[in-house]
Amino acid sequence: xxxxxxxxxxxxxxxxxxxxxxxxxxxxxxxxxxxxxxxxxxxxxxxxxxxxxxxxxxxxxxxxxxxxxxxxxxxxxxxxxxxxxxxxxxxxxxxxxxxxxxxxxxxxxxxxxxxxxxxxxxxxxxxxxxxxxxxxxxxxxxxxxxxxxxxxxxxxxxxxxxxxxxxxxxxxxxxxxxxxxxxxxxxxxxxxxxxxxxxxxxxxxxxxxxxxxxxxxxxxxxxxxxxxxxxxxxxxxxxxxxxxxxxxxxxxxx
Numbered sequence: 425x426x427x428x429x430x431x432x433x434x435x436x437x438x439x440x441x442x443x444x445x446x447x448x449x450x451x452x453x454x455x456x457x458x459x460x461x462x463x464x465x466x467x468x469x470x471x472x473x474x475x476x477x478x479x480x481x482x483x484x485x486x487x488x489x490x491x492x493x494x495x496x497x498x499x500x501x502x503x504x505x506x507x508x509x510x511x512x513x514x515x516x517x518x519x520x521x522x523x524x525x526x527x528x529x530x531x532x533x534x535x536x537x538x539x540x541x542x543x544x545x546x547x548x549x550x551x552x553x554x555x556x557x558x559x560x561x562x563x564x565x566x567x568x569x570x571x572x573x574x575x576x577x578x579x580x581x582x583x584x585x586x587x588x589x590x591x592x593x594x595x596x597x598x599x600x601x602x603x604x605x606x607x608x609x610x611x612x613x614x615x616x617x618x619x620x621x622x623x624x625x626x627x628x629x630x631x632x633x634x635x636x637x638x639x640x641x642x643x644x645x646x647x648x649x650x651x652x653x654x655x656x657x658x659x660x661x662x663x664x665x666x667x668x669x670x671x672x673x674x675x676x677x678x
Contacts, residue, residue, distance in 0.1 A: 435644070438481050445474050472567070479568040482598065482646055547584050550620035555580060558625070558678060570604050579608035580625075583651075584616040593617040595651040602632075617653055623678045624653065624660070630676075637668030 605611035
């Protein structure tokens with residue numbers, strides 16, 4: 425299965441789920457009209473679960489593109505003899521990635537996935553706990569990455585990243601997250617770098633000013649910015665394109 429096919433199938437799945445959600449919305453209106461509030465609660469819960477699943481699929485698309493970029497970079501090599509650059513085809517890289525996955529023991533892969541999932545869950549929960557203390561209220565979940573204060577005065581997008589080489593952290597900030605924050609009275613984007621002790625809380629007003637200088641992926645199925653945070657010479661920097669200055673974000677560290 426090539427890259428294009430994987431992307432297309434993921435998008436088709438997302439669109440199918442969105443159609444189901446639309447159908448549930450119709451049922452919710454009908455249940456409201458009939459006064460069946462228990463059914464309304466059940467359908468609302470189901471709709472939110474499906475929306476969360478859509479968000480997870482979109483994150484999977486982001487992860488796939490990132491891993492593919494890494495594979496491409498690792499396959500680019502310069503010949504010592506003639507200085508020519510040799511690049512393996514995208515389809516070959518995709519096949520190689522899938523081959524490595526298929527050669528991994530399903531049991532060990534499942535254990536690794538579960539262990540990583542638990543670690544990420546704990547990481548995110550600890551970040552949310554710190555954010556709740558900062559805003560002096562318990563945060564209410566809106567969806568997988570968006571949270572609000574109980575009085576709805578503040579809306580926060582919370583993203584986490586493990587540590588990459590050279591003390592670099594990578595996040596995908598989606599157009600959907602941006603729109604949700606933009607609609608709020610007071611909005612922030614929180615980025616947890618490696619652990620819950622290192623969280624950068626960026627006001628959306630500031631982040632929005634910097635977005636034009638940040639690399640972005642735009643295609644038929646998704647749109648997101650590549651948020652790269654790196655520690656350089658005892659300073660925390662938000663990296664941007666080569667023709668834009670990086671931003672010192674030390675003052676946003678919680």
